[in-house]
Amino acid sequence: MGFITWATSPWGRAVPIHITWFLIWVALIAGLLFMIVHAIYVGIFAPPKTFAKNDSPAVVAAIPERVPRHSLVARAFHWVMAISMFVLLFTAFLPKVGIQFNWVVYHWIAGLVLTASILFHIVHASFFLDFWSIWPDKIDLRDAKRRLLRSLGKQAPPPDRFAKYPLENKFYHAVIVLSGLAVIVTGVFMMKRVHTGIFTRNPYLFGDMTWGMMYVLHGLAGVGLIALISVHVYFGVRPEKLPITKSMIFGWMSREFYLEEHDPQRWAVEEPSPSQEERG
Numbered sequence: 640m641g642f643i644t645w646a647t648s649p650w651g652r653a654v655p656i657h658i659t660w661f662l663i664w665v666a667l668i669a670g671l672l673f674m675i676v677h678a679i680y681v682g683i684f685a686p687p688k689t690f691a692k693n694d695s696p697a698v699v700a701a702i703p704e705r706v707p708r709h710s711l712v713a714r715a716f717h718w719v720m721a722i723s724m725f726v727l728l729f730t731a732f733l734p735k736v737g738i739q740f741n742w743v744v745y746h747w748i749a750g751l752v753l754t755a756s757i758l759f760h761i762v763h764a765s766f767f768l769d770f771w772s773i774w775p776d777k778i779d780l781r782d783a784k785r786r787l788l789r790s791l792g793k794q795a796p797p798p799d800r801f802a803k804y805p806l807e808n809k810f811y812h813a814v815i816v817l818s819g820l821a822v823i824v825t826g827v828f829m830m831k832r833v834h835t836g837i838f839t840r841n842p843y844l845f846g847d848m849t850w851g852m853m854y855v856l857h858g859l860a861g862v863g864l865i866a867l868i869s870v871h872v873y874f875g876v877r878p879e880k881l882p883i884t885k886s887m888i889f890g891w892m893s894r895e896f897y898l899e900e901h902d903p904q905r906w907a908v909e910e911p912s913p914s915q916e917e918r919g
C-alpha cells in the first residue's frame with residue numbers, strides 16, 4: 640500500500656489527492672513505540688545523569704529561590720499554540736477515523752490562530768528573547784558526544800550542564816519548526832479551496848498536480864505532528880521533566896533544579912519581570 644492516494648484527472652492523468660490515512664496509525668504507533676523504548680531505557684538501562692560542576696560560592700549565593708524562565712507573554716504564546724495544535728489535530732484526524740462532523744471550518748479557524756501565534760512568536764523571539772538560545776551550539780554537540788560515550792560505558796569527561804535548553808529540546812524545536820511551517824504554508828494556500836468568507840475561493844490557483852502535492856505535504860507534516868506532539872506531551876509529564884513543564888505554567892524553576900541541570904555560565908539568571916516579582 641502506497642502512502643499517497645491517487646485519482647485520475649479529467650485529462651486522464653494520475654494526480655495525487657492526499658496521503659493514505661493509515662499513516663495516522665503509523666504515526667500513533669511510532670510515537671507509542673518511542674515512548675515505550677524510552678521509558679524502558681530510562682527506567683532500567685540509563686546511567687544516572689552526571690554533569691561537570693564547579694560553581695563558586697559567590698555564584699551559588701547569587702541565584703534566587705525562583706529562577707525566572709518563561710515570561711508571561713512567552714507562556715501565553717506556548718499555550719495558545721498548544722490549544723490550536725490540538726484543535727487542528729483532532730479536527731483533521733477524527734473524521735478520517737470515522738468520527739464525522741463539520742470539521743473544515745473549525746480546522747481553518749484553528750489554523751489561522753496557529754499562524755497568527757507563530758508570526759507573533761517569530762517577532763517576539765527575534766527581537767525580545769534570546770534568539771540563539773534555542774539553536775544547538777558547539778558545547779551542546781561536544782557534550783552530546785560525551786553523553787553518548789558515557790551511556791555506552793566508555794571513558795569520557797562529564798558533560799557541562801545545559802544552557803537554557805537541553806540539546807534534545809533544541810532538536811525538537813527545529814523539527815517542529817519545519818513541520819509547523821509546512822502545515823502553515825500549505826494550509827494558508829488550501830484555504831483558497833474552501834469557502835472561508837475571508838479569501839475569495841479559487842480552486843484554479845494551481846494545477847491538479849501542484850494542489851495534490853500540497854495536500855500530500857500538508858498531510859505528511861500533519862501526521863508527523865501526531866507523533867511529535869504525543870512525544871512532547873509524554874516528556875512533559877515524565878517525573879524528571881516536571882520542573883521544566885511547571886516553568887511553562889508558572890514562569891520559574893527552583894534554584895535546586897537550575898543548579899543541578901543548568902550552567903549559570905551558559906544561561907545567566909535573567910532579571911525577573913515585575914509580575915514575577917509581585918508573586919515573590
Ligand code: HEM
Nearest residue numbers: 657727728731747750751822823826827829830832854861
Ligand atoms: C497541526 C497542524 C495541522 C494538521 C495536523 C492538519 C491536518 C490536515 C489534514 C489531515 C487535512 C485533510 C487534507 C486532505 O484531505 O488531504 C487538512 C485540511 C485542511 N487544512 Fe490542515 N492541518 C494543520 C494545520 C493547518 C493550518 C495551519 C491551516 C491554515 C492556516 C490549515 C488549513 C487547512 C484547510 C483549509 C484544509 C481543508 C482543505 C480542503 O478540504 O480542501 N491546516 N489539514
